[in-house]
Amino acid sequence: xxxxxxxxxxxxxxxxxxxxxxxxxxxxxxxxxxxxxxxxxxxxxxxxxxxxxxxxxxxxxxxxxxxxxxxxxxxxxxxxxxxxxxxxxxxxxxxxxxxxxxxxxxxxxxxxxxxxxxxxxxxxxxxxxxxxxxxxxxxxxxxxxxxxxxxxxxxxxxxxxxxxxxxxxxxxxxxxxxxxxxxxxxxxxxxxxxxxxxxxxxxxxxxxxxxxxxxxxxxxxxxxxxxxxxxxxxxxxxxxxxxxxxxxxxxxxxxxxxxxxxxxxxxxxxxxxxxxxxxxxxxxxxxxxxxxxxxxxxxxxxxxxxxxxxxxxxxxxxxxxxxxxxxxxxxxxxxxxxxxxxxxxxxxxxxxxxxxxxxxxxxxxxxxxxxxxxxxxxxxxxxxxxxxxxxxxxxxxxxxxxxxxxxxxxxxxxxxxxxxxxxxxxxxxxxxxxxxxxxxxxxxxxxxxxxxxxxxxxxxxxxxxxxxxxxxxxxxxxxxxxxxxxxxxxxxxxxxxxxxxxxxxxxxxxxx
Amino acid sequence: xxxxxxxxxxxxxxxxxxxxxxxxxxxxxxxxxxxxxxxxxxxxxxxxxxxxxxxxxxxxxxxxxxxxxxxxxxxxxxxxxxxxxxxxxxxxxxxxxxxxxxxxxxxxxxxxxxxxxxxx
Numbered sequence: 001x002x003x004x005x006x007x008x009x010x011x012x013x014x015x016x017x018x019x020x021x022x023x024x025x026x027x028x029x030x031x032x033x034x035x036x037x038x039x040x041x042x043x044x045x046x047x048x049x050x051x052x053x054x055x056x057x058x059x060x061x062x063x064x065x066x067x068x069x070x071x072x073x074x075x076x077x078x079x080x081x082x083x084x085x086x087x088x089x090x091x092x093x094x095x096x097x098x099x100x101x102x103x104x105x106x107x108x109x110x111x112x113x114x115x116x117x118x119x120x121x122x123x124x125x126x127x128x129x130x131x132x133x134x135x136x137x138x139x140x141x142x143x144x145x146x147x148x149x150x151x152x153x154x155x156x157x158x159x160x161x162x163x164x165x166x167x168x169x170x171x172x173x174x175x176x177x178x179x180x181x182x183x184x185x186x187x188x189x190x191x192x193x194x195x196x197x198x199x200x201x202x203x204x205x206x207x208x209x210x211x212x213x214x215x216x217x218x219x220x221x222x223x224x225x226x227x228x229x230x231x232x233x234x235x236x237x238x239x240x241x242x243x244x245x246x247x248x249x250x251x252x253x254x255x256x257x258x259x260x261x262x263x264x265x266x267x268x269x270x271x272x273x274x275x276x277x278x279x280x281x282x283x284x285x286x287x288x289x290x291x292x293x294x295x296x297x298x299x300x301x302x303x304x305x306x307x308x309x310x311x312x313x314x315x316x317x318x319x320x321x322x323x324x325x326x327x328x329x330x331x332x333x334x335x336x337x338x339x340x341x342x343x344x345x346x347x348x349x350x351x352x353x354x355x356x357x358x359x360x361x362x363x364x365x366x367x368x369x370x371x372x373x374x375x376x377x378x379x380x381x382x383x384x385x386x387x388x389x390x391x392x393x394x395x396x397x398x399x400x401x402x403x404x405x406x407x408x409x410x411x412x413x414x415x416x417x418x419x420x421x422x423x424x425x426x427x428x429x430x431x432x433x434x435x436x437x438x439x440x441x442x443x444x445x446x447x448x449x450x451x452x453x454x455x456x457x458x459x460x461x462x463x464x465x466x467x468x469x470x471x472x473x474x475x476x477x478x479x480x481x482x483x484x485x486x487x488x489x490x491x492x493x494x495x496x497x498x499x500x501x502x503x504x505x506x507x508x509x510x511x512x
Numbered sequence: 513x514x515x516x517x518x519x520x521x522x523x524x525x526x527x528x529x530x531x532x533x534x535x536x537x538x539x540x541x542x543x544x545x546x547x548x549x550x551x552x553x554x555x556x557x558x559x560x561x562x563x564x565x566x567x568x569x570x571x572x573x574x575x576x577x578x579x580x581x582x583x584x585x586x587x588x589x590x591x592x593x594x595x596x597x598x599x600x601x602x603x604x605x606x607x608x609x610x611x612x613x614x615x616x617x618x619x620x621x622x623x624x625x626x627x628x629x630x631x632x
Contacts, residue, residue, distance in 0.1 A: 139599070156614060163544065170548050180558055
């Protein structure tokens with residue numbers, strides 16, 4: 001049981017060590033692929049276990065909760081780990097053709113695997129301080145990946161990314177300190193009960209807002225998103241894809257976890273803030289994208305805009321809205337990583353990501369155009385692709401909750417998303433290449449072509465499958481949302497059924 | 513004692529926010545290092561201070577015999593210090609490399625990744 005939970009963390013770490021040892025040869029990249037495949041398998045097994053058994057928890061080092069570090073997987077954690085495995089494998093394959101040997105020798109594959117380990121750790125931990133540690137693991141790996149190679153614009157973007165993320169880290173740490181001071185525990189399941197007994201509920205809300213800001217920076221919500229469009233378009237394509245897919249979503253996951261499990265004492269206040277944040281995030285992100293003229297920079301701003309939808313689901317805090325948020329989270333990771341991968345291929349064959357410098361892809365590379373169309377339309381919310389159902393559920397939830405303004409905002413933002421997608425379509429695919437170049441997929445070496453297109457096609461296929469057969473996925477999201485809104489199963493799995501309701505200090509007295 | 517440290521945390525945070533508002537990235541980093549120390553002290557003080565009672569278990573016993581200081585915040589702070597040390601070493605190195613290749617420490621002038629629209 002405990003190996004099941006630890007495997008998605010141990011496998012990438014072990015792979016990282018091996019990949020680092022073999023960084024000078026071609027073995028490194030294959031080790032990375034095998035490790036990512038292993039992660040996907042491990043996450044699949046974990047998912048099967050969670051589906052069959054309900055919430056799975058394990059105490060590391062046999063220290064009983066709430067004292068030791070708990071790893072715990074409910075449906076949300078499990079699906080996030082699975083999706084990490086899928087994106088990780090896709091990007092690891094893509095990296096075969098995308099990452100230069102120079103970067104491999106600097107340890108690209110090792111950093112990439114450490115990043116995956118950090119992300120999985122953050123999804124699986126049941127301890128707040130441990131979550132901080134996983135955030136740091138993830139952060140330091142992402143720092144390395146972002147500036148790997150040391151081009152000038154990378155350093156420029158990197159400085160902003162690093163400094164702003166460090167600020168959020170410190171806020172997170174202070175929040176942990178204050179919360180511990182008030183409740184005497186850091187185990188998330190234990191906190192669920194402990195926060196009810198805090199005398200000064202006002203102070204608790206202050207701490208909740210500290211967490212909101214700290215995770216908000218990681219999730220890139222308005223007005224804390226500025227580091228994202230400043231840096232995400234600078235590193236290698238494979239790096240931007242994995243960042244775009246996973247990193248901000250860890251922030252969203254942490255927000256969902258904390259604001260359904262722990263900070264639910266004053267929903268009227270905290271979740272109203274989140275609602276405003278969601279609205280502004282959607283609008284500023286999509287307007288920022290409209291102003292950009294670069295493939296990857298448009299996509300970066302769209303990450304911000306899409307984060308707004310997920311926060312919207314959390315902020316409404318109705319069962320249907322949480323279903324929407326979970327569904328959106330899963331759909332978005334696949335689609336967004338895929339769009340960045342397509343942008344990378346466009347750059348490879350057309351020479352740039354600047355929309356004014358490329359063109360003609362539709363005529364000479366129709367398959368790439370087709371593969372772009374699927375995630376792009378899914379992002380914008382066209383039926384029958386995955387994004388349609390995600391947006392449909394969220395808008396329906398908003399209308400049911402009589403939040404008509406935010407429902408309208410979500411729809412208008414969807415429309416504006418189409419605007420920027422058609423902008424990319426028109427500039428990169430329809431208009432003739434300004435340099436007279438004929439960008440062809442056949443200009444790539446066959447091996448590179450396969451490595452670049454297989455992940456894109458697989459992710460696009462996944463988008464179509466979710467879109468065409470949404471029923472099981474929505475049902476899954478419903479079950480996940482049930483677990484989130486009624487955390488008693490989660491708490492019981494972590495603390496053991498008898499101890500439910502005991503808070504940290506009280507439990508200490510009992511054991512003494 | 514707790515009040516004193518709480519005030520110290522406040523002063524440290526105020527000073528570091530002042531530093532972090534500077535346009536110079538190096539000053540910003542100094543502010544960040546200072547505020548991370550403030551955060552560490554905050555964890556320390558929020559675990560309640562018990563003076564002159566080290567959390568040691570006497571030989572032969574399974575638990576401390578009398579009231580001892582809370583060891584958990586100390587463990588947390590230690591972890592945070594180690595992580596912070598690594599992060600700041602990286603950040604300082606990054607800023608140094610940035611200064612070498614961008615030729616500036618002023619955040620306003622770092623516009624390479626996000627060039628101005630008029631093509632500068």
